[in-house]
Amino acid sequence: xxxxxxxxxxxxxxxxxxxxxxxxxxxxxxxxxxxxxxxxxxxxxxxxxxxxxxxxxxxxxxxxxxxxxxxxxxxxxxxxxxxxxxxxxxxxxxxxxxxxxxxxxxxxxxxxxxxxxxxxxxxxxxxxxxxxxxxxxxxxxxxxxxxxxxxxxxxxxxxxxxxxxxxxxxxxxxxxxxxxxxxxxxxxxxxxxxxxxxxxxxxxxxxxxxxxxxxxxxxxxxxxxxxxxxxxxxxxxxxxxxxxxxxxxxxxxxxxxxxxxxxxxxxxxxxxxxxxxxxxxxxxxxxxxxxxxxxxxxxxxxxxxxxxxxxxxxxxxxxxxxxxxxxxxxxxx
Amino acid sequence: xxxxxxxxxxxxxxxxxxxxxxxxxxxxxxxxxxxxxxxxxxxxxxxxxxxxxxxxxxxxxxxxxxxxxxxxxxxxxxxxxxxxxxxxxxxxxxxxxxxxxxxxxxxxxxxxxxxxxxxxxxxxxxxxxxxxxxxxxxxxxxxxxxxxxxxxxxxxxxxxxxxxxxxxxxxxxxxxxxxxxxxxxxxxxxxxxxxxxxxxxxxxxxxxxxxxxxxxxxxxxxxxxxxxxxxxxxxxxxxxxxxxxxxxxxxxxxx
Numbered sequence: 206x207x208x209x210x211x212x213x214x215x216x217x218x219x220x221x222x223x224x225x226x227x228x229x230x231x232x233x234x235x236x237x238x239x240x241x242x243x244x245x246x247x248x249x250x251x252x253x254x255x256x257x258x259x260x261x262x263x264x265x266x267x268x269x270x271x272x273x274x275x276x277x278x279x280x281x282x283x284x285x286x287x288x289x290x291x292x293x294x295x296x297x298x299x300x301x302x303x304x305x306x307x308x309x310x311x312x313x314x315x316x317x318x319x320x321x322x323x324x325x326x327x328x329x330x331x332x333x334x335x336x337x338x339x340x341x342x343x344x345x346x347x348x349x350x351x352x353x354x355x356x357x358x359x360x361x362x363x364x365x366x367x368x369x370x371x372x373x374x375x376x377x378x379x380x381x382x383x384x385x386x387x388x389x390x391x392x393x394x395x396x397x398x399x400x401x402x403x404x405x406x407x408x409x410x411x412x413x414x415x416x417x418x419x420x421x422x423x424x425x426x427x428x429x430x431x432x433x434x435x436x437x438x439x440x441x442x443x444x445x446x447x448x449x450x451x452x453x454x455x456x457x458x459x460x461x462x463x464x465x466x467x468x469x470x471x472x473x474x475x476x477x478x479x480x481x482x483x484x485x486x487x488x489x490x491x492x493x494x495x496x497x498x499x500x501x502x503x504x505x506x507x508x509x510x511x512x513x514x515x516x517x518x519x520x521x522x523x524x525x526x527x528x529x530x531x532x533x534x535x536x537x538x
Numbered sequence: 539x540x541x542x543x544x545x546x547x548x549x550x551x552x553x554x555x556x557x558x559x560x561x562x563x564x565x566x567x568x569x570x571x572x573x574x575x576x577x578x579x580x581x582x583x584x585x586x587x588x589x590x591x592x593x594x595x596x597x598x599x600x601x602x603x604x605x606x607x608x609x610x611x612x613x614x615x616x617x618x619x620x621x622x623x624x625x626x627x628x629x630x631x632x633x634x635x636x637x638x639x640x641x642x643x644x645x646x647x648x649x650x651x652x653x654x655x656x657x658x659x660x661x662x663x664x665x666x667x668x669x670x671x672x673x674x675x676x677x678x679x680x681x682x683x684x685x686x687x688x689x690x691x692x693x694x695x696x697x698x699x700x701x702x703x704x705x706x707x708x709x710x711x712x713x714x715x716x717x718x719x720x721x722x723x724x725x726x727x728x729x730x731x732x733x734x735x736x737x738x739x740x741x742x743x744x745x746x747x748x749x750x751x752x753x754x755x756x757x758x759x760x761x762x763x764x765x766x767x768x769x770x771x772x773x774x775x776x777x778x779x780x781x782x783x784x785x786x787x788x789x790x791x792x793x
Contacts, residue, residue, distance in 0.1 A: 432633060433635060435593075435598055435635065440624070440697070440698075
């Protein structure tokens, strides 16, 4: 703002000559006469018409030059501060007394080469687990969310059950939930119930994540304005049809960014099923670390997980940005 | 189906309808009869109960006392299939209430397809025909937020008409529109009236009410204080309070 008014002052000559005719003219009047100044149309006299050629005014050119200058300055400052931070970090780490040992145990190229194919192999299990759990979680979560929003005394038990479920599993740490399911269920020695750590681990993930997703979807359902329900019911749609065709589509659409966020989380938390001995990426790395006492395999697994979630995160950003764009014009703020 | 429709009887009848929200009595004791193929206008100050009356007629609100008949069938009877009743009544809302995640065409065909079991092709053909008639033919594929307020309201009217209702309820449908867009929506209502649709509308457009109505009801304090032909209610109001209300409207330059 200050810069703009500063430039306006520099613009002085034309603006002032035009404003001179209005004695005691305030800021507003001065600006009006500036608008009227003939600087926009050097030829003068021509009545503005359809085929008038737009020539950017000197004011606009000045403004743009100022903005470019400011952008250049910001870029330079950002680049410099990034560089300084990187150098400082590098020096701190490399100068640390334990760095040579750390480098050996965490960043050993030969161990990395050995670990990479095995961890990658394990990662395939994580991916499959994620794909299956993701779908089940979205379905179960939506079901629980709908159960929580049912109205009427008839549905009290359903509502209470759904509420108890979300309260419990949202508060229960995932690692404890997994331990109970993966070790507790086989201990029961039930006939016909699996003891496969992958299936049980997947079930544990579904239990916890469905509770998260249920809350996200419920928030979405409640954000749909009651007038939408009224409109649907007035058309003769039943409560169920209203939910299916009018409320849920809007609720889910609005909640896509937070839902994807939970999916990113789920994707990396599939590594926790390793506690039951399922040989996924984390477990594969564990085996190598246990044998060699070198932690490089963990770094390999870590990088692979990050590489896996980055596309998902970018996708989330993209969807969010798109939704924001669709929602309309927020201007430049 | 407690009573068979009486030929020549009213399409909609309300008797001693009472509706409260907490401590506030919105409808105190409302009696109303609407003959088939007529237009009834509800006028009155904001908060006089016009919208609530319409919402009760469509069972969007449950009445506390009294009864409502549609086509001779008591719809306030607890055993009535409420969805079946709403299927026969179209509603147009002040804020349009179009479904933002559907195109105009999808908005209009939703109820015919899902509620009335009409095939997609037939539902779309009917919708396009109605849109064409209301000058929205080119807008069928657009989402509601790409339309002007007047276009959205016209689309909402098409949506309500697409299920071929027996009765159309219009709740201050021009109240949210810019003055220059009011005309296009009111033109549509005139068209619909010409087709013989029975309508009950709440409105602040007194000039329009006077022109289009067969019956005008002045609501105040939850009762229909005065009921008559537009000539009588606007030209020679019997009640002092009707006169006062219309006087204020004239002062505001709306009549």
